[in-house]
Amino acid sequence: MSVLRIGTRGSALALAQAQTVAARLGAELVVIHSEGDRSTASLASLGGAGVFAAALREALLAGEVDAVVHSFKDLPTAPMPGLTIAAVPKRVDARDALCARDGLSLAQLPAGARVGTGSPRRRAQLLSRRSDLEIVDVRGNVDTRLGRVGAEDAERHLDAVVLAAAGLERLGRSDAITEHFEIDGWPTAPAQGALGIETRVGDEAAVAKIEHRPSRLTAETERAVLALLEAGCSAPIGAHALLDDGLLFLSARVYREDGSEYLTGSHALYPDDVPDPVGELARRVTDELLSAGAADLASLAASRELDGPGGTE
Numbered sequence: 001m002s003v004l005r006i007g008t009r010g011s012a013l014a015l016a017q018a019q020t021v022a023a024r025l026g027a028e029l030v031v032i033h034s035e036g037d038r039s040t041a042s043l044a045s046l047g048g049a050g051v052f053a054a055a056l057r058e059a060l061l062a063g064e065v066d067a068v069v070h071s072f073k074d075l076p077t078a079p080m081p082g083l084t085i086a087a088v089p090k091r092v093d094a095r096d097a098l099c100a101r102d103g104l105s106l107a108q109l110p111a112g113a114r115v116g117t118g119s120p121r122r123r124a125q126l127l128s129r130r131s132d133l134e135i136v137d138v139r140g141n142v143d144t145r146l147g148r149v150g151a152e153d154a155e156r157h158l159d160a161v162v163l164a165a166a167g168l169e170r171l172g173r174s175d176a177i178t179e180h181f182e183i184d185g186w187p188t189a190p191a192q193g194a195l196g197i198e199t200r201v202g203d204e205a206a207v208a209k210i211e212h213r214p215s216r217l218t219a220e221t222e223r224a225v226l227a228l229l230e231a232g233c234s235a236p237i238g239a240h241a242l243l244d245d246g247l248l249f250l251s252a253r254v255y256r257e258d259g260s261e262y263l264t265g266s267h268a269l270y271p272d273d274v275p276d277p278v279g280e281l282a283r284r285v286t287d288e289l290l291s292a293g294a295a296d297l298a299s300l301a302a303s304r305e306l307d308g309p310g311g312t313e
C-alpha cells in the first residue's frame with residue numbers, strides 16, 4: 001500500500017494530536033476544512049451532534065483519506081455505519097485544569113471572580129465548589145480562551161478559565177495551568193484525554209499498531225454512561241474509569257446545573273468475568289444514578305435538545 005493518509009481538522013489542537021499519530025504510523029496528514037466548504041445540508045444529515053466529526057467522516061467515506069483522528073470525547077456515541085474506531089492510542093491526562101491570573105488556585109480567587117467555560121459540566125463543578133463565582137460562557141479555541149485571562153479590556157477580562165489538561169499539554173501550554181483538579185472530586189467528560197482513530201470497516205489493520213487496549217476499555221466504559229443515560233454532550237455529567245490490577249472501575253457523577261447538588265454512582269468488575277464488561281459496568285452505574293433520581297436532577301432529556309453541533313467543551 002502507498003503512504004497512509006490521515007485526515008484531521010485544521011485547528012492547532014487537532015493538528016498537534018494528529019501529528020503524533022501520523023508520526024507513529026509513518027503517515028501523511030491531510031487537513032480537512034470543515035465549516036463552510038462542505039454543504040450544511042449534508043453535515044446536518046450526518047447528525048446534529050459532532051459536526052466537526054461529520055466533515056472528517058465524509059472525507060473518510062469518500063476515500064479521500066484512509067483514517068481520521070478525533071478527540072474521542074467530541075464524538076457522538078452513536079456508531080457511524082461503514083466506519084469504526086479502529087484504534088484508541090494510549091490516553092493522556094484526563095483531568096481538567098484551572099488557568100488563572102497571577103498563579104491563583106480556585107480557592108484563592110477573589111469573591112465573585114469571573115471564570116470562563118462553555119461547558120455545563122465545568123460550570124456546575126465550579127459552582128459546586130464556589131457558588132459565588134461569576135461563570136462566563138466562553139467559546140473558541142484554547143488560545144482565544146487563555147488570552148482572556150487577565151485581559152485589560154473589562155468585557156473580555158476573566159480571572160481564570162477551565163480547560164482540559166490534555167489539550168494544554170498537546171499545545172505546549174501546560175505553563176498556563178495554576179491548578180489540576182483531581183479526578184475523584186472532579187470527574188471529566190467521558191473519554192477526555194483519549195483519541196479515536198476512525199477507519200472504514202475492513203481497514204482497521206492499517207492503524208492497529210497504535211491501539212492501547214486499556215485506554216479503549218476505560219474511554220468506552222465512560223462513553224457508555226452517556227449512551228445509557230441518553231445524554232448529550234451538553235449534559236452536566238462527569239465519568240472516570242480505570243483499570244487497576246485487572247479490575248475495571250467506573251465512577252460517574254451527574255450534577256444539577258447550578259452545582260448545588262450531585263449524585264455519584266460507582267461500581268467495579270473483572271472484565272474477563274462477564275461477556276460485555278463495558279456495557280455491564282456502565283449499566284450498573286447508570287441504574288444506580290437513575291434510581292437515585294439523576295434524570296430529574298440534571299434535566300437529561302433537555303440536554304439532548306440543547307446539543308449544538310460539535311459539543312460544548
Ligand SMILES: NCc1[nH]cc(CCC(=O)O)c1CC(=O)O
Binds near residue numbers: 162311
Ligand atoms: N471540544 C474541545 C476539546 N476537545 C478535546 C479537547 C482536549 C482534551 C482531549 O483531548 O480530550 C478539548 C479542549 C478542552 O476541553 O479544553
